Amino acid sequence: MKIVELRLCNFRNFKEQQFFFGDINVIFGKNAQGKTNILEAIYYLCNFRPVKTTKEIEIINFDSDFSYIKGIFEDNGDLIDREIYLTRDGTKKIKEMGFEIKKVKDISNRIRTIFFSPDNLSLVKGSPSVRRRFFDSLISEIKPAYYNYLKDYFRVLMQKNKLIKNKDAKFFYNRELIEVFNDKIIDFSSVIVKMRLAFLKKFIPFVNEFYADFSGNDTLIDLKYNSPIAEVGEFSIDEIKLKMKEEIKRGYQGPHTDDYIFLSGGREVKRYGSQGEIRTLVLSMIFSRGKIIYEYAGKMPIILLDDVLYELDYNRRQNLLKNDYGQLFITATDIKNLPGEILKRASLIGLPKEG
Structure with missing residues (x-):
């Protein structure tokens, strides 16, 4: 095209x-x-x-x-x-x-289309929300079901928060209803995290392929999913739900607070990468997005x-x-x-x- x-x-x-x-x-x-x-x-x-x-x-x-x-x-x-x-x-x-x-x-x-501007450097240098938007958008584009889970997750999360903030005591102390919301949040969160981890396995080889092309060296980029439940990639959904429930009791808020951290030689690129390295990494992410879309759409x-x-x-x-x-x-x-x-x-x- x-x-x-x-x-x-x-x-x-x-x-x-x-x-x-x-x-x-x-x-x-x-x-x-x-x-x-x-x-x-x-x-x-x-x-x-x-x-x-x-x-x-x-x-x-x-x-x-x-x-x-x-x-x-x-x-x-x-x-x-x-x-x-x-x-x-x-x-x-x-x-x-x-x-x-x-x-x-x-x-x-x-x-x-894929658009790159200097503003895209925030994919590495910016806040976690910028990276979440990038990956949520891309995963949704190739896996529409992911977008539906994400939409349902935020809908239930908003309903729960509204209930907790409600000044009417009879609603505020309705622990039963809050637990219903928590169960739904765990259901949606478990699928979202599993789909994110599965996608990253596919994404990072493309990033390294383009990074090698653009930089001319064999430096490998690693991508760490920063979450209390990041190790659940091979778990079943039921196992993830149990882990999610445990972490929520410890204060974990959910996948809307997770982050993606890029490493080069074991060092965090956001903190220690040069401007040229960061720009090359972001370009590699942009082109990897194009490659994945090509695999999905054929164009x-x-x-x-x-x-x-x-x-x-x-x-x-x-x-x-x-x-x-x-x-x-x-x-x-x-x-x-x-x-x-x-x-x-x-x-x-x-x-x-x-x-």
């Missing part, structure tokens, strides 16, 4: 612009010229939501009342035409092949890399760009430091663009 043409009208800083793409695309120019906006437009067409804002109308050009985006995608020789029209009053229309789409979920996973996602070359040395840049991962987009302020062989293969898009 790849995008071959993009038309923007009143999108961010672009009043009227058209772009054509190849397999490797390098978008270059000075800051504030719209490099990231092109990547965001592609992401928006595929996911129907902006990358960095919850207010969709912010993508509309300041001097306009509407924004229009059109992309033509190619899938094994077949062309897919997709359009999005958005107005300042919040009206949003999506069309595919000329037909208006009423339910986005019907086409939401047809064209997949490589479009990979959008914003400002990825910053703080990567020449060898890491070369190793990143020499491999074939499907359609690739990269932004850069300067193309002088890109490998010559890549520049020969790439479609070069310089900004500002005339016309």
Whole structure:
């Protein structure tokens, strides 16, 4: 799957612009010229939501009342035409092949993308909640049942917390009902933890494969699931439930507090890794996500890399760009430091663009 043409009208800083793409695309120019906006437009067409804002109308050009985006995608020789029209009053229309789409979920996973920006470094450097969101999102994408367990878990957890905080004594002291909630929480938690551990076994070999490609060395990355019940991977669900019950009595709150810790040579990357090592690790995670999606869906996602070359040395840049991962987009302020062989293969898009 790849995008071959993009038309923007009143999108961010672009009043009227058209772009054509190849397999490797390098978008270059000075800051504030719209490099990231092109990547965001592609992401928006595929996911129907902006990358960095919850207010969709912010993508509309300041001097306009509407924004229009059109992309033509190619899938094994077949062309897919997709359009999005958005107005300042919040009206949003999506069309595919000329037909208006009423339910986005019907086409939401047809064209997949992965977006990298410097903000993604928080996958290693940030709080546990950032890592949980990353893995919860990815596992849910390939195992929809996981999303349902997660949704049910948080629903029951919220109900229990609401009950405990209720000032009405007859509810507050209803220990029987609290125990019912606890049993449900244990049921859902046990499945969630087991599915997470099973997924990590599949994920970490991909991370090491890409890390070796990008770094050019044989350093192995280890991924530790940080939880009081992390050792239950081979346990049955019933055994996990017993362990979960014991740990909850000791104060364990549940899988919504667990963490993922990356180690290199036995040392925690978050604390001791260099900027280059952290960036290489995050890139390896992003590309591993793409590989797993490919195994699941049979199609490589479009990979959008914003400002990825910053703080990567020449060898890491070369190793990143020499491999074939499907359609690739990269932004850069300067193309002088890109490998010559890549520049020969790439479609070069310089900004500002005339016309």
